[in-house]
Amino acid sequence: MKHFFNLLFIFSSFSFIQGQSCLDLFFSEYVEGWSNNKALEIYNPTAESIDLSAYSISRYTNGDVQASTPQQLEGIIAPHDVFVIGLDKRDPNGTGYDAPMWDGYYTYTDSITGEEVTTYDIDSDLQSKIDFWANGIYYSGTDPDSAAIYPMTMFFNGNDALTLERIGIGIVDLIGKVGEDPGAAWSDAQGNYWTKDHTLMRKSSITSGVVTNPLVFDPTMEWDSLPANTFENLGFHNCDCNDNTNLLESASSIxxxxxPSSTNTIKINSLSIINAIRVYNKLGQMLIDRKINNLTEAEITLPDEKDIYFISIKTAHGIKTKRVIFH
Incomplete structure (x- = not known):
């Protein structure tokens, strides 16, 4: 009886609006990386610019049915464009819980010369992807006025549900299941973590958010998985809502x-110079990381196991990730 009451409470505590294709914002990418590498990407599937001050993000911690103080957004998101929210941990002197979000720079001491050397890796630069910095002060007290000043939304972990809400109207998208603590993370049928130490990308076929708290949250249904600290796809999203998707595809012409393929040999052609190719399995594990020397054609040999793979191709136009079926 208690379980039934809790379910009633969960569903009666929310105001949901009906999800319709390509009519409202939804989450398009989820970054739950190491330390404070946390970000959320929102996609605008409509043909109009949208004022984000009418929206907020809420976090339901460890199975809670009450959200922490919402993080109200601000800014404008253009038609068929994205907006990236990040946890504001930029202090280069931060340590522990205040360690800075990665900026792509790495300093080490050369073992031969003893000199400090600083390198930069654009693929490790999360800070440059952020459009809106959410409050980075962690407030764990109970004073409601202080809590309102320091929203904790972006301190999410793999077992926290997240909602995107239109203020005063209702929830327009949901990651996870409110009221459920999955343990460390929500997983696939084989028990592999998906929402912890992973980047998730919304499938291009998804054209609206989740507006009903699911009976079971299966992340594999609407998301593709990439390894922890993968940021290279932040900043753009391919979606069937965009009538210009084919035009955008032709700009990079990959x-x-x-x-699908009955062999594990895959060929790649591009009108632009290919800089690098990476191959991931459906668990987000990187299997191949290959540099390409100024070629417009390449050939990749997939593993022998017949499965679904994701190939990321880096060119001067950016990074395009495509799904390949080896059957």
Whole structure:
């Protein structure tokens, strides 16, 4: 009886609006990386610019049915564009819980010369992807006035549900299941973590947010998984809502064939110079990391196991990730 009451409480505590294709904002990417590498990307599937001050993000911690203080957003998101929110941990002197979000710079001492050397890796630069910095002060007290000043939304972990809400109207998207603590993270059918130490990308076929608290949250249904601290796809999103998707695809003109394939040999053609190719399995594990020397054609040999793989191709136009079926 208690379980039934809790379910009633969960569903009666929310105001949901009906989800319709391509009519409202939704989450398009989720970054739950190491330390404070945390970010959320929101996609605008409509043909109009949207004022983000009418929206907020809430966090439901460890199975709570009451959200922490919402993080109200601000800014404008253009049609078929994205907006990236990050946890404001930029202090280069921060340590522990205040360690800075990665900025792509790494300093080490050369073992031969003894000199300090600083390098920069654009793929490790999360800070440059952020459009809106959410409050980075962790407030754990109970004073409601102080809590309102320091929203804790972006301190989410793999077992926290997150909602995108239109203020005063209702929830327009949901990651996870409110009222459920999955342990360390929500997982797939094989028990592999998806919402902890992973980056999740919304499938291009998804055209609206989740507006009903699910009976079971299966992240594999609407998301693709990449390894922890993968930021290279932040800043753009491919979605079937965009009538110009084919035009955008042709701008980079990348072709992968055969797909689906009965062999594990995949060919890649591009009108732009290919800089690098990475291959991931559906668990987000990187299997191949290959640099390409100024070629417009490449050939990749997938593992022998027949499965679904994701190939990321880096060119001067950016990074394009495509799904390949080896059957």
């Amino acid at each position: 072709t992968i064939y055969p797909n």
